[in-house]
Amino acid sequence: MKAQIETVGLPYSEDAALKGDDPITLAMIKVAYSPEGREAAITATMAGEAAMAGVDPLLQVALGVDYGSHNFGTNRAGEIVGTLMRSLGYKKGPDKDLPPHCVAKTAATWV
Template identity: 45%
Template sequence: MKVPSEMTVRGMTPEGRALVRDRASKLDNEVGRETVALIDSLNLPLSSGGMSLDDPLYREMQEVVWSARARAAALDAVKAGLPALAGVDPILQEVMGSRYGREAQGTMNAGSLAAEVMRHLGYEKVGDGPLPENCIAKTAATWKPKAPLR
C-alpha cells in the first residue's frame, strides 16, 4: 500500500475515504500514518449526509465536548442565560480549527453532544436560543436544572 495522492482522495466517495482511512489507521507503519494524516487534513466528509458515530471528526468533537473544560464552559453559559453550546462552540473552534464547522452537520452534532452532556449533568431542555456572534452554530438548546424528585 502507498499513500494516495490528494487528488485521488478528493475523487473518492465519502464512504471510500472512510474505508481507506479505517484500513490505514490499522497499519502500524509510516504509510498508514501519512494516509490518515492526509485524509484528516483535507477536512472532507467520511460519510454521505453527515458524520457517522465512528467518524474521526465526530470522535474528536465528542472528546472536546465531554472534556472538563467544555463542561465547565457549558455550565457557565447556561448560568449566563445562554445555550450550553455558547460555551462549547468557541472551544471546538480553538481545538479543532477548520475541522469544526457546518459541513457534514458538524454544528448539529456539536449541539447533540452538548445536549448529552447537559442531560448527564442533570439539566433538562427548555427551548432554543440564539448563539453569540463568535459561535459558528447559530442556535442551540437552552437548559435548566431538573427539579428534584419528590
C-alpha cells in the same frame, strides 16, 4: 483528492454528514466532556446562554475547518452537548440564537 490537498499542507474536511464513530465526532465528544468543556457548558448555561455558546469556541480551536455546517458538525456538536447536559441533570429549554463568535447559529438552552 484528500491526499493531494493534505500533501501541500492544506486542511481537508469531508462534506458528508459525520457518523458516530468518525474521528471528528470522537474529537467533539472529547472536547465537550473534558473538564474545560463541561465548565464552559455550565458557565454559559448559568449566564442564561445555550451551553453550546461555551463549547462552540473550544470546538473551533480543537477542530479548525473540520467544525462547521458543511459536514453537519454543528448539528452533531449540539447533539453531543445535549447528551452532556442531560447527563448532568439539566432539562432542555427553548432554542436560542448563539452569539456571533459561534459557528453554530442556534442551540438549546438548559434548565
